[in-house]
Amino acid sequence: MAWRxxxxxxxxxxxxxxxxxxxxxxxxxxxxALEDVAWIVVDTPQATLSSALxxxxxxxxxxxxxxxxxxxxxxxALPFHRHHRQGAVARLQVDVKEGLxxxxxxxxxxxxxxxxxxxxxxxxxxxxxxxxxxxxxxxPGDPDNVEARAARFYWARLFADFVRDDESxxxxxxxxxxYAVVRAGVARALVASGxxxxxxxxxxxxxxxxxxxxxxxxxxxxxxxxxxxxxxxDRVDGNGELTLEDRRAMAGALLLNGKVGDxxxxxxxxxxxxxxxxxxxxxxxxxxxxxxxxxxRDP
Numbered sequence: 001m002a003w004r005x006x007x008x009x010x011x012x013x014x015x016x017x018x019x020x021x022x023x024x025x026x027x028x029x030x031x032x033a034l035e036d037v038a039w040i041v042v043d044t045p046q047a048t049l050s051s052a053l054x055x056x057x058x059x060x061x062x063x064x065x066x067x068x069x070x071x072x073x074x075x076x077a078l079p080f081h082r083h084h085r086q087g088a089v090a091r092l093q094v095d096v097k098e099g100l101x102x103x104x105x106x107x108x109x110x111x112x113x114x115x116x117x118x119x120x121x122x123x124x125x126x127x128x129x130x131x132x133x134x135x136x137x138x139x140p141g142d143p144d145n146v147e148a149r150a151a152r153f154y155w156a157r158l159f160a161d162f163v164r165d166d167e168s169x170x171x172x173x174x175x176x177x178x179y180a181v182v183r184a185g186v187a188r189a190l191v192a193s194g195x196x197x198x199x200x201x202x203x204x205x206x207x208x209x210x211x212x213x214x215x216x217x218x219x220x221x222x223x224x225x226x227x228x229x230x231x232x233x234d235r236v237d238g239n240g241e242l243t244l245e246d247r248r249a250m251a252g253a254l255l256l257n258g259k260v261g262d263x264x265x266x267x268x269x270x271x272x273x274x275x276x277x278x279x280x281x282x283x284x285x286x287x288x289x290x291x292x293x294x295x296x297r298d299p
Contacts, residue, residue, distance in 0.1 A: 001035075002035060002036060002037055002038035002060075002061070002062070002268070003036060003038065003266070003268065004032075004036050004037055004038065005037070005038060005039040005040065005041065005181075005251065005252065005254060005255070005268075006021075006023070006032070006037060006039070006040045006041070007040075007041045007043060007247070007248055007251040007252070008023075008040070008041065008042050008043055008044055008047050009043050009044050009244055009247065009248070010025055010026075010044060010046075011025065011026070011044065011046035011047065012024065012025045012044070012046070012047045012048075013025075013047075013048050014047065014048065014049045014050065014053055015049075015050040015052065015053050016050060016052040016053040016056050017031065018031075019034060019056070020032060020033055020034065021033075021034055021037060021053065021056075021057075022053075034056055034057070034060045034062065035060060037057075037060070037062050038061075038062065038063070038185070038188065038254070038268055039062065039063045039064075039065060039181070039184060039185060039188065039254060039268075040057070040062060040063075040064050040065065041065045041067070041073070041181065041251045042064065042065065042066050042067065043067045043071055043247055043251070045069065049064075054077070057077075057079075058077070058078075058079035058080070059079065061079055061188065061191075061192055062188075063076055063077070063078055063184045063185065063187065063188040064076060064077040065180065065181060065184050071177075071242055071247055072173070072176060072177065072180075073176070073177060073180030073181065073184075076184045076187065078187060078188060078191050078197075079191060085194050086194045088194075089193070089194035089195055089196075089279055090194070090195075090196055092279070092282040092283060093195060093196055093199045093212075093282065094199070096282055097285070099140070100281075100282070100285050100287065101141075101201045101202070102140035102141030103140045103287040104201050104278075104281060104287045104290060105140070105141055105142060105201050105202045105215070106138050106139060106140045106141065106142065106287070107287050107288070107290050107292070108201070108202075108215060108216065108218050108219060108290070108292065109135075109138045109142050109146065109147045109218065110135045110136075110138045111218075111219040111292040111294070112147065112218040112219045112221065112222070113131055113134055113135040113138065113146070113147070113150045114131070114132060114135050114294075115219050115221075115222035115223070115293075115294065115295040116131055116150065116151075116154045116222045116225075117129070117131035117132045117135070118222065118294075118295040118296070118297055119154075119158065119222040119223075119225050119226050119295060120154065120157055120158060121297055122226050122295070122297060123158060123226060123229050125157045125158055126157060127153060127154070127157045130153065131150055131153065131154065134146060134149065134150045134153070135150070141202075142202075147218075151164075158225060158229065159171055159229075159238075161238070162238070166238075169238040170232070170235065170238050170239060170240045170241070170242070171228065171232060171238050172238075173241070173242050173246075174228035174231055174232060174242065174246060174250055175224060175225065175228050177242065177246075177247060177250040177251070178224035178227055178228060178250040178253040179217070179221060179224055181250065181251055181253045181254060182217060182220045182221075182223070182224055182253050182254060182267060182271075183210065183213055183214070183217045185254045185267065185268055185271045186213045186216050186217045186220065186271045186274070186275070187210055187213040188271070189271040189272045189274065189275035190212055190213060190216070190275045190278075192272065192275065193272075193275040193276050193278070193279050194279065195212060195275060195278065195279065196212070197209060197210045197211065197212045197213050198210070198211055198212070199211065199212055200212045200214065200215045201215045202215050203215050216271075216274055216275070216278065219292045219293060220267060220270070220271070220293060222295050223253065223256045223258060223267060223293070223295055224250070224253050224256075226295070227249065227250065227253055227256060228250070231245075231246055231249040231250065253267065254266065254267045254268040254271075255267070255268065257296075258270050258293030258294055258295055258296065259293065259294040259295075259296050260273050260291050260292075260293055260294070261291065264296075265293070267293060270292075270293035273291045273293075274290070274291060274292055274293070277289055277290050277291040278290055
C-alpha cells in the first residue's frame with residue numbers, strides 16, 4: 001500500500017529504472033519503489049519526467065501535482081479509471097436519488113464544522129462550543145447554508161483581520177497549497193474506488209472535473225488549517241511569500257493523522273476510507289455509513 005509522498009523543489013531528472021522511481025539530482029541518485037509512493041509534488045520548473053515514468057505512475061495510481069511560477073499548485077495528473085467495478089459504480093453515481101445526496105452532504109458538512117470546532121480548540125481560540133452547536137442545525141442539503149455561517153464565525157476566530165479570498169495573504173497561500181495537496185489525494189482515492197470525480201453531491205460546476213473531490217475534501221480542510229497555523233508561527237500580519245520550509249510543510253498534509261472510527265490513520269488512508277465508504281453508502285442508501293476523518297483534540 002502506498003504511504004509516502006515526494007516533494008521536489010530542486011532541479012531533478014525523474015525516470016523509471018527497474019520498475020522504480022529514479023530521482024537524479026546533483027547530489028546523487030535516489031530510487032523509490034513505485035508501490036510505496038502515493039503523490040508527487042513537482043514544485044520546481046527545473047524538473048524533467050520521462051514518458052515511461054509518467055505511464056508507470058498512472059498505472060500505479062500515483063497522483064502528480066504541478067505548481068506554477070509562484071509555487072502554487074496549479075494542476076494534477078490522475079490515471080484513467082481502472083476499477084474492476086467501474087461501470088457499476090458509475091451507475092450508482094448517475095442514479096443516486098436527490099434525497100440521498102442531500103443526506104450525504106449533511107454528514108459531510110456536520111463533520112467539517114465539528115472538525116473546525118476542534119481546530120479552534122487546538123489553536124487556543126475561542127468558539128469551539130459554539131461551532132459544535134451550529135453543527136447540530138445542519139439539515140439535509142444544508143438549505144439554510146449553515147456551512148457558510150459557520151465559516152464566517154470560524155475564520156474570524158482562527159486568524160485576525162483575515163479575508164479568505166485575498167490571494168496576496170501568506171495565510172491563504174499556506175492554506176491553498178495544503179488544500180490542493182489534500183484535494184489531489186481525495187481525487188486519487190475516488191478514482192481508485194471507481195468513482196467519477198466530475199459527478200458531485202453538492203458541487204456541480206459544469207467546468208469542474210473534480211466536483212466530487214470538492215465535496216469530500218471539506219472535512220479534511222480543518223486539518224490543513226491547523227497545519228497552516230502552526231507553520232505560520234509568529235508571522236501574524238499575513239505578509240510575505242511561501243518559503244521552502246512552508247511548502248515542504250504543506251506538501252506533507254496527507255501525512256497528518258486523524259481518527260476514523262476507532263483507528264488513527266493518515267489523511268491519505270482517511271481519503272481512501274472515505275471513498276470506499278461513499279461507494280458503500282451509495283449502494284446501501286445509508287449516509288451514516290460515510291466514514292470521514294475526525295480531527296483529534298489531543299493527536
